[in-house]
Amino acid sequence: MVSPNTPETPGGAAAPSAAPRSIHDVVIRLAGNSQDGIQSVGGFLARLAGRSDQDVMTYMTIPSTISGGPSIFQVRMGTGDILSSGDRADMLVAFYQHSYDAHISSLRPGGVLLYDSDHVTPVEGDNRFTQVAVPITSGTVEAVGGAGKDKGKNIYILGLIARVFDLDVQKLAALIKERFGGKNEDIVRNAMLAFDAGYAWPQNNLHDLFYRFEAIDLATRASGRPQVTMDGNQALAYGLLAAGVRHGAGYPITPWSSIMETLRTELPKYGGLFVQCEDEIAAISTAIGFSYTGHLAITGSAGPGLSLKMEALGWATMAEMPLIVVNVQRGGPSTGMPTNVEQSDLLQAIYGSHGDTPRVVLSPKNVEDCFYIAMEACRIARTYSTPVIILSDMALASRIEAFDEPDFPKLMVDPKADLSDRGADFKPYPLDAITRHAPPGSKIGSGKYPTVTGLEHDELGHPTGSSKLHTQMTAKRREKIKKLGASLPSPELNGDSSGEVLLVTWGSTWGPGLEALKRINTAGVKGGHLHLRHIHPLPDGLEDIFNRYHKIVVAEINDEGLYGFGQLAMMLRARYANPAIVSVTKTDGLTFKISEIVAGVARHIESAHLDASLGVAQHSALAKN
């Protein structure tokens, strides 16, 4: 094992000409091809930030082709809250000419371009940026040697970045060892050789491009628990495990698949199982079958798969069966943009299926929230004996964030099914109480065994054609969801509690919304930001909040539709009949840039101060003074 140079013992002869400059955060975009392992560089940086108590958020695009093709990984890391992956990059690492061509426009003025001098010829004399030629390929080949060719370029760049931003080399080395440790010793040694070469390069070649993150205020990390780093799909899967879910069924579809892969691998350790089914319909059917046996189960998909599950979802509403359905949204309709982000399944989630099907729809705001919303969904499904849909999206599914490890001893839910004997008065569908099913295996005191059914039924589950009962049972199914709505906490409200504008977001648009609010307030506009995690039912009291602002601007990643309103905006207008509710939408398949939201708000309010450039740092934090 070759140990890396540490900052205390610089390997090169000449010391950097200037002391590292202090920065709050940095956005680094790595652009290459998908087989270059740039995802793993991003992963290392994200996990390092987590271990260093720094905040981090990543953003990646993976081509939807089967292998190869251009790919990027963007990581924003820094001190304090990191709410979005950043509008533009401070540093661009371009592995190929096409990477440079496609991404140079994403670099902020004053930013740093590191390009592989073996592959890239940048525009000469472009003095908007600091251009640095780095022999990425030849440097790697020289360091590693042998038959590996340029394999290890990613680790070379990791070393270089570690030096430039004064990252904790010991922790990085430990991460590399953990990552490659299971493989043979040569691989770890080669990785460390590439890392050392990349780490050593800046010493004699970068004169004043050395930075250090501001010190962390540890008081803001009050939980006393270490940070963990993972993507939203992982957080969601582990949230389900903590909530006592031990059964599930699914069918592969991007970007849901990694949840089922995690659960298929993890569940047997917990005594459970996950079934890969022949199709989406079989998957939800098997999951409801599990729930019927007393084990709250999970199925999931992306938009097209949710459509396939709709008939069964209607049954689960009618039969009042608890169930978790995850929908990781992507660009639609149909196969659409399967590796892009969109929030266009909201109305499908709430109103899809047939007949009157009141159901619960929740949406996580960030990666950490994927964990907690999974737990909350399970609590609601069990308490109200109802299907609950979790609307995640491609952005949350694929990005990595660091967050405080959950307090597991407090949170763990016992997964045991209740097969206790039921009394002689047991009814599966009492009109005056919330349904509590008796799973098969439980004895019924009356000797009359219950039927679960999709036909309209009486209190004992027997089919009925009675119009009176259909009215009563429809109300029973509706009222329990209203009861849930009345029990929900007030949603998160940031900024001014009244004023010119209230920005409303849901799902992964939370972070960009909150950052946009800061810029709006900085411009002297009084405004607040309301974020909805509970989409259906809505929490009580929203009309009072809405009445305190002149305009309510709902920002969401979907189309404005035929009538000029995004899906949540349309629903809020229908619910509150408030003409002040307006919409900011987009359908480019990408997460919101802060500037897009600010510009959208500016269109709706009459403010001389507000335009898209508002509050945006025009120059990169890395710019030379």
Add this chain to the structure above:
Amino acid sequence: MSSPTLVSPPTPAITTAVPLTKKILTADHPTWCPGCGDFAVLASFYRVLEKLQYPHEKIVTFAGIGCSSRFPYFVNTHGGHYIHGRALPFAAGISLGNDDLHVFVFGGDGDGFSIGGNHLVHTARKNVNLTYVIMDNSVYGLTKKQTSPTSPIGFKTKTDPTGAIDQPINPMRTLLNTGATFVARSHATQVNHMVEMMTRAAKHPGFSVVEILSECVEFYAGAFDSSIPRKGGTWSLIQEKKNDGTPEDADRHDVTDEVAAFKLAGQAWPGSFGVFYENNVRKTKNVLEAELVTKARERTKNATDLQLLQATFAKMR
């Protein structure tokens, strides 16, 4: 730790030492038309449960959509009525969710061979431990006479007023092709035979399926007369190999011989009745999943759920 399920108030333990009888097992009065073959299937099923004497609370009767799928309302056991064609994946969830249960699924030819055809294939290949009874009347009855996947060519329906033109499914060949580990065929006019077939299917470890020709008197009267002796038909029973060394045993059917089973399935209408195929060697999905759990628990040294999650998150620091 909080309990996920809301436990009902404690009730005194129920002691059900009384044997299961038809009286106990009878629930709602069937909604079928007078003379429907399904009545006989239901009567036979009561007799099967009387014979097997499973604990009452561990029997589950489930169905999809169709005339025959009303079945669970007429049997007083835990059970349910699901959506069209999807009862098998639901029942797979029941069987895999609680391996103690005895799961029976009833349905018709539309449910099994048309809308649910794909589920039949995959539930069978996975060998989920449950019993599936297909009550085949060769017509859509509940929706009042449309062509079904087993309607013969020339059969006139509301969707084929000049007679069906599409090749019907051969149910037995289809079932053998799915990889089902127990495949049998019976006839609603033969109660003893139905009882025997369903009993053997119930006892079979794995996915067992019995196809029962059950006449729709309303929309396809006389469909199966050719195998009813008193109506001039031939009742051809499969003679199973006894391995008794007698010369006649050589001509008997070996139920473990898949090729011989396919030969039986290829016979001209009305064909033979009995057990076509039985495979007791292939493991059930229930067993295979349990083995995965055992191996995983060994690898993780029987760690508690809390320890497992904490260890996983420690790796993600």
